[in-house]
Amino acid sequence: MQGLSCSTSRIVGCRFSIYPMTDNFVEVILNALREVDTSKVWMETDDVTTCIRGRSEHVFDVAKAIFIHAAKTSVHVVFNGTFSVGCPGDSEGNSYMSMNDERLNEEASIKEKVEVATQIALYPLNNPDYLQIIAEQVEVAKEHGTFTKGVHYASRLDGDANDVFKTLEQSFVNVYKTHEHSHVAMTATISANSPSKKEAI
Numbered sequence: 001m002q003g004l005s006c007s008t009s010r011i012v013g014c015r016f017s018i019y020p021m022t023d024n025f026v027e028v029i030l031n032a033l034r035e036v037d038t039s040k041v042w043m044e045t046d047d048v049t050t051c052i053r054g055r056s057e058h059v060f061d062v063a064k065a066i067f068i069h070a071a072k073t074s075v076h077v078v079f080n081g082t083f084s085v086g087c088p089g090d091s092e093g094n095s096y097m098s099m100n101d102e103r104l105n106e107e108a109s110i111k112e113k114v115e116v117a118t119q120i121a122l123y124p125l126n127n128p129d130y131l132q133i134i135a136e137q138v139e140v141a142k143e144h145g146t147f148t149k150g151v152h153y154a155s156r157l158d159g160d161a162n163d164v165f166k167t168l169e170q171s172f173v174n175v176y177k178t179h180e181h182s183h184v185a186m187t188a189t190i191s192a193n194s195p196s197k198k199e200a201i
């Protein structure tokens with residue numbers, strides 16, 4: 001179809017918000033966005049979300065660092081985001097894909113110990129084997145020790161933010177590497193410092 005062919009681009013993107021549940025939420029959001037090194041990703045923030053795009057490792061590095069930066073204030077904060085790769089129309093035509101693979105925020109992120117509760121859902125969009133592919137990534141999360149249980153429409157992961165982000169990244173990369181023209185979306189809701197208990201309330 002003219003103009004709608006699936007791009008072979010491997011540019012990864014994430015559109016996300018963080019929601020710090022505190023009166024000074026503006027400060028927490030803006031400090032997290034400012035103090036993380038975002039020089040290896042394309043980034044745009046508006047009044048609803050932030051979008052980051054570039055190489056997979058830098059998109060995950062920056063998303064994790066922004067969330068951890070907000071969470072280390074001890075405020076109850078939630079990250080809600082959609083990761084995407086292979087979206088038709090998302091072109092690689094910018095310099096961010098030629099960055100080297102050295103992660104700019106990993107050293108600072110791994111110093112922080114932040115417990116998180118997470119619900120993720122993987123969507124291998126153009127793959128008829130999607131159920132099998134999702135099941136394989138549940139096994140990966142079990143191997144990582146982050147998988148807690150399946151819930152309706154999602155899998156629950158608990159643990160340190162660094163470990164949970166490792167599972168998110170590994171699952172997403174495993175799925176999009178399945179074939180050259182894969183189009184994959186993954187949603188993640190990540191909560192830290194919640195006053196709620198873990199059970200349904």
Ligand SMILES: Cc1ncc(C[n+]2csc(CCO)c2C)c(N)n1
Pocket residue numbers: 016017018019025026029030045046047048049050
């Ligand atoms: C990561 C992230 N990016 C953008 C917003 C939207 N937002 C809500 S309040 C605020 C600060 C004042 O403008 C902004 C940018 C968000 N919540 N989280």
